[in-house]
Amino acid sequence: MKIGDISYRLKVPLMFTLVILITASVVTLALTWRAYEELREEVFNNAVEIGSVLSNSLPNTMLHDDLWGAYRLVQAAEGWSGETSSRLLVVLDRDGRIYVSNSPKELAVTTPLRVHGAELARVEAEVLRLTGNLNPRPYEYPNDRRLYVILPMLSDGVAIGTLVIGYDRALFWPRFADIVERVVLSALLVTVLLLPLGWYLGNRMVKPLGHLARCMSKVGRGSTEEIVCDLRQGKDEIGQLGISFQQMLRELDEKERLESGMLASERLAAVGRLAAGVAHEINNPLGGMLNALNTFRRYSETDELGRETFDLIERGLQQIRETVSALLVEANPRSHSLSPKDINDVRMLLLADVSRKQISLVWHNRLNAEIALPSTPIRQVLINLSLNAVQASPDGGAVHCSVDSQQGLLRICVINDGPTISRERLLSLFEPFSENATGNGLGLWVTYQLVHQLEGNIEVKSRDGKTQFAVELPIKEPQ
Amino acid sequence: MMSTAPCRGMSGSKRKMTNSRKTVTGFLFLACLLLAGNLLADAAKTYRIGLTAVILTDQTSFLKEWQDYLSDRLQHPVQFVQRQTYQEVTELLLSGDLDAAWTCGYPYVRHRDQLKLLGVPLFNGAPLYRSYLIVPATDTSTRAITDLKRKVFAYSDPDSNSGFLYPQVSLIREGIEPRHFFSKSFFTWAHRDVVKAVADGVAQGGAVDGYVWETLSRHEPALTAGTRLVSQSPLFGFPPLVVRKDIPPQHFYALKNALLKMSSDTEGRRLLQRLNLDGFSEGEDALFDGVAESVRILDGIE
Numbered sequence: 001m002k003i004g005d006i007s008y009r010l011k012v013p014l015m016f017t018l019v020i021l022i023t024a025s026v027v028t029l030a031l032t033w034r035a036y037e038e039l040r041e042e043v044f045n046n047a048v049e050i051g052s053v054l055s056n057s058l059p060n061t062m063l064h065d066d067l068w069g070a071y072r073l074v075q076a077a078e079g080w081s082g083e084t085s086s087r088l089l090v091v092l093d094r095d096g097r098i099y100v101s102n103s104p105k106e107l108a109v110t111t112p113l114r115v116h117g118a119e120l121a122r123v124e125a126e127v128l129r130l131t132g133n134l135n136p137r138p139y140e141y142p143n144d145r146r147l148y149v150i151l152p153m154l155s156d157g158v159a160i161g162t163l164v165i166g167y168d169r170a171l172f173w174p175r176f177a178d179i180v181e182r183v184v185l186s187a188l189l190v191t192v193l194l195l196p197l198g199w200y201l202g203n204r205m206v207k208p209l210g211h212l213a214r215c216m217s218k219v220g221r222g223s224t225e226e227i228v229c230d231l232r233q234g235k236d237e238i239g240q241l242g243i244s245f246q247q248m249l250r251e252l253d254e255k256e257r258l259e260s261g262m263l264a265s266e267r268l269a270a271v272g273r274l275a276a277g278v279a280h281e282i283n284n285p286l287g288g289m290l291n292a293l294n295t296f297r298r299y300s301e302t303d304e305l306g307r308e309t310f311d312l313i314e315r316g317l318q319q320i321r322e323t324v325s326a327l328l329v330e331a332n333p334r335s336h337s338l339s340p341k342d343i344n345d346v347r348m349l350l351l352a353d354v355s356r357k358q359i360s361l362v363w364h365n366r367l368n369a370e371i372a373l374p375s376t377p378i379r380q381v382l383i384n385l386s387l388n389a390v391q392a393s394p395d396g397g398a399v400h401c402s403v404d405s406q407q408g409l410l411r412i413c414v415i416n417d418g419p420t421i422s423r424e425r426l427l428s429l430f431e432p433f434s435e436n437a438t439g440n441g442l443g444l445w446v447t448y449q450l451v452h453q454l455e456g457n458i459e460v461k462s463r464d465g466k467t468q469f470a471v472e473l474p475i476k477e478p479q
Numbered sequence: 480m481m482s483t484a485p486c487r488g489m490s491g492s493k494r495k496m497t498n499s500r501k502t503v504t505g506f507l508f509l510a511c512l513l514l515a516g517n518l519l520a521d522a523a524k525t526y527r528i529g530l531t532a533v534i535l536t537d538q539t540s541f542l543k544e545w546q547d548y549l550s551d552r553l554q555h556p557v558q559f560v561q562r563q564t565y566q567e568v569t570e571l572l573l574s575g576d577l578d579a580a581w582t583c584g585y586p587y588v589r590h591r592d593q594l595k596l597l598g599v600p601l602f603n604g605a606p607l608y609r610s611y612l613i614v615p616a617t618d619t620s621t622r623a624i625t626d627l628k629r630k631v632f633a634y635s636d637p638d639s640n641s642g643f644l645y646p647q648v649s650l651i652r653e654g655i656e657p658r659h660f661f662s663k664s665f666f667t668w669a670h671r672d673v674v675k676a677v678a679d680g681v682a683q684g685g686a687v688d689g690y691v692w693e694t695l696s697r698h699e700p701a702l703t704a705g706t707r708l709v710s711q712s713p714l715f716g717f718p719p720l721v722v723r724k725d726i727p728p729q730h731f732y733a734l735k736n737a738l739l740k741m742s743s744d745t746e747g748r749r750l751l752q753r754l755n756l757d758g759f760s761e762g763e764d765a766l767f768d769g770v771a772e773s774v775r776i777l778d779g780i781e
Contacts, residue, residue, distance in 0.1 A: 065665070066665070066666075067631075067663065067665035067681070068633070068665050068666065068667040068668070068672060068676060068681070071676070071679075071681050100681065103680075104679055104680040104681040105615075105617075105679070105680035108631070108680070108683075109631045109663060109681060109682075110631060110662050110663050
């Protein structure tokens with residue numbers, strides 16, 4: 001498992017622990033070093049103290065060769081502190097031989113110090129090396145069992161022997177252990193206190209990232225509008241990420257909307273051209289056929305059967321012509337200008353259906369003067385949209401219509417609370433004879449064609465139980 | 480011989496009294512004067528007794544009890560005087576600072592012309608003891624003092640028979656010059672410390688008063704357990720209590736009485752038990768012939 005695979009939820013507390021461990025180690029090291037230095041100093045001071053106490057009596061016993069007296073002094077000196085077993089006292093004569101020691105069984109009287117192992121041999125060499133030096137001095141060698149202090153024993157300023165005091169290094173261990181124990185306990189305590197904090201911080205950091213990751217995995221798989229990504233917004237990195245992501249979503253949304261709008265309008269344009277072409281091609285022969293049929297009926301004698309047949313043919317041809325002319329939408333520019341009354345007329349037309357379905361109709365007609373737009377196509381558009389809305393609304397529902405003109409635009413907005421139109425249906429909503437259309441399926445097609453011929457645009461949004469059709473038409477200033 | 484002399488003197492003077500009444504009355508008069516003077520002097524008399532390391536002198540509470548006991552029996556204060564060495568105590572006795580001293584047979588033999596026996600302790604029923612040669616318990620090979628060549632040896636006191644004289648003489652008898660036989664020798668100034676020096680390993684051999692070693696083995700078995708008894712000397716006269724020859728007779732008898740009667744009362748027996756002794760005897764000079772023989776041998780060498 002790589003470090004990169006571990007969740008930040010774990011990594012952050014782990015990092016906390018690591019930092020605590022490193023700090024604890026450094027603190028232990030520093031404290032231990034300090035304790036070692038202190039203890040060395042303490043040991044040296046202790047040795048010098050013993051040396052100064054013995055400095056009168058011990059040289060005297062050596063001068064008088066009173067071995068027993070010297071042994072008793074050394075024993076008494078050893079007995080001062082409780083840690084007798086860890087301290088070694090050896091009195092050497094001028095030749096480095098043991099005059100007396102506090103453990104005569106191991107360090108026998110009269111034997112040279114060097115025969116008692118390499119460590120004491122080094123001590124003897126050190127004692128003999130600096131015989132001229134009459135000051136107490138510490139002696140330390142790596143990995144030795146003891147620390148030594150060498151104290152020359154003076155009688156009237158002349159060294160007549162040397163007192164060597166050895167302190168067992170094992171003496172230091174309890175102190176080291178104590179320090180380590182304290183630091184470890186503190187570190188554990190801090191760790192225990194900080195781990196939940198680390199977990200909390202890790203979570204806090206990771207939560208928006210995980211949320212973002214889940215959001216991003218949804219991008220491209222569905223409508224961007226369905227991606228609800230509630231990222232914290234702020235000025236820190238995560239906040240900026242949230243802002244950027246929201247912006248990206250908006251831009252994607254916009255792009256998708258534009259693309260689908262363009263696609264739909266291109267298709268509708270193609271369908272329109274096809275419809276117009278087909279209608280034109282049908283209308284020419286259709287007109288001829290109807291003329292011929294008319295002439296034939298007027299100037300020929302036919303029996304009953306013939307007359308019925310010709311009537312049937314004529315009705316069929318008429319139906320074809322109506323259908324074709326319905327496809328071949330043409331906004332009549334010659335109609336009079338749009339007046340507020342035209343809008344209210346439409347409302348009157350709706351009232352029957354509205355009252356039947358007990359729909360609450362909100363009608364905002366904000367026009368207060370004539371507008372330089374042909375009234376017939378606009379009335380057609382408003383009728384189509386508002387009738388659709390009333391039909392789509394459930395019984396007792398609400399329909400909202402508003403018409404106003406602002407900044408050279410006529411805006412028509414129709415909202416109903418009928419069922420949401422699915423995304424797939426929205427794509428082909430304005431196409432003629434679309435599968436799910438009610439009626440002949442030409443209402444929205446006609447509306448679309450009319451809006452386009454007036455150089456406006458129409459948009460539909462269907463979300464959360466609300467469907468809105470919005471139409472914008474540019475108002476052309478009269479020339 | 481010396482110890483019995485005063486008794487004979489007494490019976491002699493009785494005979495003289497029957498011989499001449501005049502002399503008797505004159506003598507009586509003189510005696511009365513002397514007695515009166517002595518009684519006056521005795522009113523403030525303190526018996527000063529020197530102690531040496533022939534016994535375990537580090538038992539201060541015991542010595543206090545014994546001192547009180549003797550004071551009670553003598554009807555006079557008794558003061559024990561301790562000194563580091565036998566020599567100092569001997570000198571104090573000879574110079575008249577002490578009335579009596581418990582010292583070793585060796586100083587007694589040396590100063591026999593000025594001293595007489597006051598009493599000889601009874602150890603294991605007899606006024607006799609031995610010198611012990613001891614080595615550390617870890618040393619299992621030493622069989623005799625001659626095995627300790629070039630070793631460190633602990634003596635107790637240069638005036639001690641058991642702790643110095645006997646080991647020296649036993650080496651001389653083997654034809655060895657004692658001074659250069661050991662690599663080092665030293666004095667501990669007390670028998671107890673010889674045992675400690677050997678047990679601690681400061682010395683690889685030591686000579687100790689057998690009575691002290693036996694007593695220590697009862698009081699401080701841990702200490703003697705650190706040592707091994709290698710050999711025992713022949714019997715010698717036990718370190719005696721001695722007085723100057725010129726001690727006033729009534730003091731001599733009073734002291735002697737107090738010592739000899741110790742074994743006949745409870746408190747005295749209790750104290751003797753603490754000393755690990757059975758009592759005190761009058762003792763005979765001949766007890767110390769063995770010591771005198773050793774002195775002759777040592778002096779012959781020197």
